[in-house]
Amino acid sequence: MIDGVIESHTAAMLGPYSDDPSLKGKLFWDPDKYNSAIAELDKRNLQLFTHAIGDYGIRTALDGYENAERLNHSSGRRPRIEHIESVSNADIPRFGKLGVIASMQPLHSYPNNDTLDVWARNIGPERASRAWVWKVSPTTAASWPSAAIGRWSR
DSSP states (O other): OOOOOOTTOSSSSSSSSSSSSSSOOOSSOHHHHHHHHHHHHHHHTTOEEEEEEEEHHHHHHHHHHHHHHHHTTOSEEEEOEEEEEBOOGGHHHHHHHTTOOEEEGGGGGSSSSSIIIHHHHHHHHHHTTBOOGGOOOOOEEOOGGSSOOOGGGG
């Protein structure tokens, strides 16, 4: 887990939160330590996956996977990033280039009060416009079990 969530301002963002410019969230890992840990796990042939929601968290996860591939000369491992709610446009092509699976939860993007009143307000219209980029990622996987689905959750 590299960062938190947008609603509580704990997702690591490249720029300040729109509703509170004093906050950018923060990484739960030092990037160098994260890169070292990911490289070691990759060297041991373990399946890699990282929770990353904010654009800085996502970039850090991609950097770690790219570093591991370079150091270990590994390929075809298909690491995952879970959630990917607010990705930088510059990082979208890196998913395909690195073979990283974008594991998104469609229910998280459902336009309810949380998404419209809290989530979108916190990151602002520009970042909200590039959230949950379903159509541009050729490696998207939906992990539905992580979120209850409407009438089935009753």
